[in-house]
Amino acid sequence: MDALALTGRCFQGQCSRLRRFLAFSFSPVPTARRTLKALDDALADVVWLLRISSPHADMLGLPNLLRGDPKLFLVWDHIARVRHGSPAVRADSASVLASLARDSPRFAELIVEEDGVRPLVNLIKAGNDGGKEAAATALGLLGCDEESVDGLLRADVCFVCAAALKEPSMSVQAAVAEAIALLAHHNHRLQDSFAQTDALHLLLSHLDDSSRTSNGPSGDQPETKARMKAMAAKAVWKLARGHVAVCQSITESGALLCFARFLDRGGVGSEMRFYSAMTIMEITRAAELNLALRQSAFKPAAKAAVTDQILRIVREDDDPLLLPCGL
Structure with missing residues (x-):
């Protein structure tokens, strides 16, 4: 049934080379010998389709339609x-x-x-x-x-x-x-x-x-x-890049304080410091072009304290990874 379903999908408009294999295999040929050869090849290809549809079959071997x-x-x-x-x-x-x-x-x-x-x-x-x-x-x-x-x-x-x-x-x-x-x-x-x-x-x-609590080995x-x-920080950076709504959500969540801690933490990895710096840069860049974000992210007193902390870290630390925060 899996093979039949796989073959059926070939004719439902999907962009797959497989959907062309029957048309290729059964194309008109001028001689009986070539017709028989095409039929043999097509049968072998169908057998291969059945094999790859089975969870326990050996799937080694190259079908005729893929030899090229x-x-x-x-x-x-x-x-x-x-x-x-x-x-x-x-x-x-x-x-x-x-x-x-x-x-x-x-x-x-x-x-x-x-x-x-x-x-x-x-x-x-x-x-x-x-x-x-x-x-x-x-x-x-x-x-x-x-x-x-x-x-x-x-x-x-x-x-x-x-x-x-x-x-x-x-x-x-x-x-x-x-x-x-x-x-x-x-x-x-x-x-x-x-x-x-x-x-x-x-x-x-x-x-x-x-x-969070940890369940890893x-x-x-x-x-x-x-x-x-580090990968979570990288993903946040990429989601924030040029996206005002994401930047707004980050600032409203209080995550700027998290990023400030990562910048100030001596034991944190260089990747984490860099991704944190890039996220702060993206928020700052978006705030320059968006008044509402600028007011919500940096104006309230509590968030202004975080901003002051970030600026202090950047000014006092000569790590080149923090350069984006000063841009």
Whole structure:
């Protein structure tokens, strides 16, 4: 049934090379011998489709319709594994798809074109921690063009990623936050879509030690927690970039005090200080152009004290990472 459904989707207007394979395989040919050869090839391709639709079948081998494009075979093969494999196989293939997308924009486009977004989204929803982390990493690399962005939005990637920030695993939270940062950086529509979720609220809560308790493994907890907080700060920066409403929400939440603490904390990592500085710069830049934000962010006495603290840190600290705050 999965194979029939997969074949049926080929004729529903989706941008997939697979939907053209039957038309290609059964195209008119002038001789009986060539007709028989085309039928044999088409039957072999159908057998391959049945094999990749089975969760337990060996999916090695290249179908006839992909002999001229082995890159596409890699994408199809690992999308099928993400869709139907065991938890370990799904996580491993999601990692492979992430590596392919990172190595080449063309691979990223193919993953979206060949219906790879939905299996990755489903893996974030229902995979093990390794699968969720790998799927988030892969999805973060797919917003490379407008057509890909359309596919991501249709799959509700922004809402799924926002929900995944509630996962107890800090490594999953870090991967999801980094994916949000990448997607928001590459496309303003994705940035707007994230702004309509509770992603910003959850990211800011991850930066506030008093609002969370930790369930990560004790051996990896300090490093994993540091990475999670750094990626949360990076995502907040990318969501705030050129977005007045996000900047307004950050200031109203009292998070400026959090960022001021990160700037002033000697033990915090350089990434965290840099992302905090860049977020403050984005809020300042937006406030220069928006009177309401300027009045709400910096005029009240309580927030003015935070502003004075930030300025003091920047003036007294010669760390070049803090230069954006003084711009």
